[in-house]
Amino acid sequence: MPQSFLNKRLLYALATAGLLSRVAQIQLFAHNKFPITPEQYIILSMLVENGELYQRQIAEIAYKDRPNITRLINILEKKGLVKRVEDVQKRKVFKIVITKKGVEIHQKIRPYMLELHNSAVNGITKEELESCIDTLTKMLDNLEPKTKLQT
Numbered sequence: 232m233p234q235s236f237l238n239k240r241l242l243y244a245l246a247t248a249g250l251l252s253r254v255a256q257i258q259l260f261a262h263n264k265f266p267i268t269p270e271q272y273i274i275l276s277m278l279v280e281n282g283e284l285y286q287r288q289i290a291e292i293a294y295k296d297r298p299n300i301t302r303l304i305n306i307l308e309k310k311g312l313v314k315r316v317e318d319v320q321k322r323k324v325f326k327i328v329i330t331k332k333g334v335e336i337h338q339k340i341r342p343y344m345l346e347l348h349n350s351a352v353n354g355i356t357k358e359e360l361e362s363c364i365d366t367l368t369k370m371l372d373n374l375e376p377k378t379k380l381q382t
Contacts, residue, residue, distance in 0.1 A: 252351065259347055265340055271307055272344070274300075275337040278313065278329035285318075285326055294378075312336060 256269040267275070277292055278284060284292075290300040304327055307313040312333035315325035329337070352360060 255347055255351075256344075259343055260340075263340075263343060265336075266310065267307070267312070267336060267340075271303055271312075272337070272340055274303055274307060274327075275312060275329060275333050278327065279334065279337050283316065283326040283328050285324065289327060307333070 253269070259265075260267070260269055260272075265272075273293060274289060277289055281288075286297070286300055286304060289295075289304070290297055293300065295303075304313060304315075308315065310332075311330060313327050313329055316328050318324040318326055355363075
């Protein structure tokens with residue numbers, strides 16, 4: 232099988248898997264009437280996992296540009312799920328911190344997201360998943376230098 236055909240199949244499979252994952256998340260959030268979007272949930276997850284983060288760090292981890300992250304954080308802040316805390320070391324720089332309410336919302340949604348993730352990998356062995364992660368990591372390493380986000 233020619234390499235170009237495999238590359239096309241891989242890129243199509245990646246794009247389709249990403250799209251279906253996003254659609255499934257949107258439908259899950261709508262069906263359960265969660266008060267936030269999947270994108271906003273991802274930011275809450277980052278803060279739960281990492282603690283306080285600068286907006287720039289959130290943008291880098293999420294591969295989103297500054298205006299999108301600012302918009303998402305503003306919405307989360309209006310909902311009382313995160314707050315901006317001034318960095319004592321740097322003037323006019325804020326860390327983003329999850330609030331108690333944000334942690335509660337995250338904990339409420341997390342089991343649904345885990346169930347969705349588990350259904351996505353159903354029937355795939357641990358070895359297959361590890362191989363997939365290794366391959367995707369190499370692809371990310373190859374693409375990252377070619378990608379410039381405004382962070």
